[in-house]
Amino acid sequence: MSLARNTLVQATLTLGSRVLGFARDLFLSARFGQGPMMDAFTTALMLPNMFRRLFAEGAFAQAFVPIYGGVRAREGEAAAAVTASEALSFIFAVVAGFCILLQVAMPWIMPWLLSAWRDDAGVMRAAVTAAQLTMPYLACMTIASLLSGVLNTGGRFALSAGVPVFLNLCTLVPLMAPSFVPMSQPETLMAVSAAVTVSGVVQAGLLWWGVRRLGVTIRLSWPRLTAGVRRTLALAVPGVLAGGAFQINSLVSQFLAGSNEGARSVLYNADRLYQLPLGLVGVALGLALVPRLTRAFVSGDHAGGRRTMDDGLGLALAFALPAGVALFVIPFFIIDATVTRAAFTSADAARTADVLRQFAWGVPAFVLVKVLTPPFFAREDTRRPMIFAVISVILTVTLGSALFFWFGSRGWDGVLGLAIATSVSAWVNVALLAGTLIREDSWRPSPAFVSRLSRIVAASAVMAGLLFAASLAYPTLSRLFLAKEIAVLVVCAVGAGAYGLCLLLFRAVTLSELKATLRREPGAGPVSGLD
Structure with missing residues (x-):
């Protein structure tokens, strides 16, 4: 499949998952508002969610795919399956032990993670139990991440992109239950937390079935630190840190916010919106790029690798730039129209919108990092992206702490x-990654890429003007369309339509190019039912 087709498959399925996730968040906000139970749930979900994004949504898969793909190309399917089985057995044992350790230590850890409610024994008990219930999700995601890498190497992207929907489906059930069965807020919290782990079991099981259907047999066995496992860890561990720097930065922010009542809930709601383009485009492109760049590197096709990077970066910015602009221009319109109800007030929406605006101008960088790291991973170079990631984390910790307390x-x-x-740290990471690729002549922006980028910027500017005018008329539009929810949908649709039309008018993209990118690549194998 072409890069655009692979990305479209993943982005479409991810969009379905995110829509359900948004529905879940509406129920969460209506049920808990920005009170202690919402802070408790976001804290309980923080660690497994970070691992889910590190593993299931790309960083681990990006590091594992070149290793597995290399063995598969050199030694065949059987040897690759042995490598995957050994890696899975060892990593799963380590993560399962880590989960148990965290569950045991959670009564001592939680007061530090949720320090704003440290003196409220009831909130602390609920938060500790909720975190212990969600923790096994980490072990499930360890299995899911490796199986996703196997599927992606085999050219099967749909199942790995589609299974995260079960996290939202499973957690929606207990959130909707109070509408039919009386449940207190703590009882709802426990039910939702348990549903997180249930969803992990379902996801891992479906991916296991998908790998077996692909004809690859992977077995869990007694963990052994074999030569293959050592090589896998040597590349995968730095790769996870490099690909997951953004998530580590988010974790640091969550930790600092734990001392401020309601702050963690604000971050959670802002996080769900600004990470939407990252999940739809950045992760999908990252997963689709690694196999293509690996093939180009192995075959010595440097020109093909550069073209792939131009296509990937152009596609990323075509989606990420207008998304960032929209979140920067109309954050209150979006949040107040969709989230404000029941326990979540317009004041909560205003606070969340102010924070979302500061994340919005970093959205293109968050996506670009996902596209700029695959060239390193494809060459099994995970050390330098790791170094850049550490630099960005240090910057986030120091600058974030200073600004948090100064503000x-x-x-x-x-x-x-x-x-x-x-x-800021995301843009620094982009500069380091892109600067290294350009300096080594692994990739440099072609004149055609620069021209296309300028046209994308122009189209985004036109859209920004329309959205700004709509934001000024928010009350009028809400009355005109009878409901604020309808108004925001109409405004977003008009903005997206105007942006797409401008892309065509400014010739940032042509209809013939759109058709070409969706064609199957020459020699591509048949698509199975998994795709």
């Missing part, structure tokens, strides 16, 4: 400082 001392919302630091 607080001035009477401003400290969470704004965390958002600013996260966006």
